[in-house]
Amino acid sequence: MNRRASTPPLWISLLPIIVLLVFLTGIIVIAGADAISDFSTLSLLSAALLCIVLAAACGSLNRRGIKSGIIRSARQILPAVPMLICIAMVGTTWMLSGVVPVLIEYGLQILNPTFFLVVTCIVCSIISVLTGSSWSTIATIGVAFMGIGTLMGFSAGWIAGAVISGAYFGDKVSPLSDTTVIASSTCGVDLFDHIRYLMITSFPAMLIALLTFFFAGMNIDSISQTTENSILNQLEQSFVLTSWTLLIPAVTLVLIALRIPTLVTLLCSSMLGLAGIFIFQPGIVEMLSADGIIVMIFSLLWQGVAFNTGIATFDDLVSTSGITGMLPTVSLVLCAMTFGAAMIGTGMLARVTTTLTSRMHGRFSLVGGTVCSGLFLNSCTADQYLSIIIGGNMYRSAYKLFGLEQRLLSRTLEDSISVTSVIIPWNSCGVTQSAVLGVSTFVYFPYCVFNYLSPVMSLLIAFTGFKIKQSVSEAFKGTQASAA
Numbered sequence: 001m002n003r004r005a006s007t008p009p010l011w012i013s014l015l016p017i018i019v020l021l022v023f024l025t026g027i028i029v030i031a032g033a034d035a036i037s038d039f040s041t042l043s044l045l046s047a048a049l050l051c052i053v054l055a056a057a058c059g060s061l062n063r064r065g066i067k068s069g070i071i072r073s074a075r076q077i078l079p080a081v082p083m084l085i086c087i088a089m090v091g092t093t094w095m096l097s098g099v100v101p102v103l104i105e106y107g108l109q110i111l112n113p114t115f116f117l118v119v120t121c122i123v124c125s126i127i128s129v130l131t132g133s134s135w136s137t138i139a140t141i142g143v144a145f146m147g148i149g150t151l152m153g154f155s156a157g158w159i160a161g162a163v164i165s166g167a168y169f170g171d172k173v174s175p176l177s178d179t180t181v182i183a184s185s186t187c188g189v190d191l192f193d194h195i196r197y198l199m200i201t202s203f204p205a206m207l208i209a210l211l212t213f214f215f216a217g218m219n220i221d222s223i224s225q226t227t228e229n230s231i232l233n234q235l236e237q238s239f240v241l242t243s244w245t246l247l248i249p250a251v252t253l254v255l256i257a258l259r260i261p262t263l264v265t266l267l268c269s270s271m272l273g274l275a276g277i278f279i280f281q282p283g284i285v286e287m288l289s290a291d292g293i294i295v296m297i298f299s300l301l302w303q304g305v306a307f308n309t310g311i312a313t314f315d316d317l318v319s320t321s322g323i324t325g326m327l328p329t330v331s332l333v334l335c336a337m338t339f340g341a342a343m344i345g346t347g348m349l350a351r352v353t354t355t356l357t358s359r360m361h362g363r364f365s366l367v368g369g370t371v372c373s374g375l376f377l378n379s380c381t382a383d384q385y386l387s388i389i390i391g392g393n394m395y396r397s398a399y400k401l402f403g404l405e406q407r408l409l410s411r412t413l414e415d416s417i418s419v420t421s422v423i424i425p426w427n428s429c430g431v432t433q434s435a436v437l438g439v440s441t442f443v444y445f446p447y448c449v450f451n452y453l454s455p456v457m458s459l460l461i462a463f464t465g466f467k468i469k470q471s472v473s474e475a476f477k478g479t480q481a482s483a484a
Contacts, residue, residue: 008346019047040332052346094249117213123166156443157443168448180194336383382428391417
């Protein structure tokens with residue numbers, strides 16, 4: 001029979017996350033941002049172990065709590081693992097079937113470098129609104145834009161920032177988005193009322209992001225026409241560039257629009273891409289099928305294909321790493337899940353969140369606390385869904401006590417959790433998008449203008465009180481209650 005465990009002190013509860021941040025910062029300072037992926041798993045596991053040791057030392061460790069933490073964390077994060085595998089297969093098959101090469105060719109011929117980042121952001125936002133999925137948008141059209149932008153001379157950080165800003169804006173304001181539905185339902189707010197209220201902070205953040213991308217495009221030094229032509233010539237030599245390959249992304253978009261589950265959609269998309277290799281790229285099939293068709297399929301899906309044409313830019317662009325290239329990401333996701341389970345199961349997360357909510361009063365204080373809690377939860381749980389649910393349950397009564405609308409809470413949760421998850425290196429979103437786009441989180445973070453402006457806009461609007469309704473009587477009661 002387990003005895004009821006005591007709650008860990010606040011300073012002990014904060015220690016694992018502080019140690020984790022200090023450890024990661026030290027890695028960046030000593031070895032650079034590129035080394036963070038090599039040590040993130042060790043950092044997360046060490047922080048999780050520290051949670052357990054500290055909890056045991058202060059008497060807050062018990063079997064039931066750990067089991068509950070594991071279940072809650074695993075339920076949210078484990079479904080991402082098969083999705084990551086399917087995303088890896090989509091990336092490989094869409095490249096080898098000619099989908100991405102065709103999109104790159106069209107993009108280089110049609111897009112003006114000055115407006116490239118703006119167009120990238122807008123297109124990704126539109127697709128994400130229509131599909132309700134930032135992950136699907138980034139894994140498909142986002143990858144194509146990465147290739148186009150690289151050949152235009154843009155840095156990987158700028159391209160990824162435009163892709164992510166657009167995809168997460170669209171995801172955030174789409175009625176088809178799971179995070180949008182979860183945020184509104186957790187707070188008991190009508191979905192479309194929630195979306196309309198979101199636009200008060202989201203539209204200004206997106207407008208600033210688009211202006212930033214426009215000015216960046218005006219000042220970029222594009223590559224020479226000679227280099228661009230050599231890449232296009234090599235694409236034509238290595239692939240059969242036909243617009244028929246675009247049937248594959250077209251069918252994928254239809255599946256997404258029909259609300260087919262994301263995992264099923266990605267699996268179907270990868271199988272369509274695999275079929276496209278045999279239909280559209282006979283030269284690649286001939287090159288890879290020396291040991292038989294079955295071996296070829298397994299090999300290209302598992303380890304991808306490396307091109308060695310002698311043109312480094314081209315080889316880096318079209319070479320694929322298959323499922324093996326995604327395995328480090330999967331291990332990082334599992335380690336993040338372990339850390340989240342430890343923080344939840346030991347009661348440390350609850351201790352910090354309870355302390356935060358008990359010391360807040362008033363409009364700006366509550367919104368500011370919600371934003372800080374959202375960032376903290378994203379760091380501790382490594383999962384945006386779990387963070388939204390915990391954050392909503394934390395603050396619902398506090399907002400009600402001070403006469404603030406629940407839609408203010410649902411909007412703040414989206415501003416501080418849904419869009420910031422992708423800029424936290426060990427969060428499942430940050431891990432996934434970094435792997436899909438091939439760009440470190442620390443590299444693309446400065447360029448994800450919409451993502452880090454969203455919580456800032458939430459704080460600014462709360463400070464001004466614009467469009468924020470507050471019941472005077474309830475606020476007075478809340479002030480009395482906090483004073484007591």
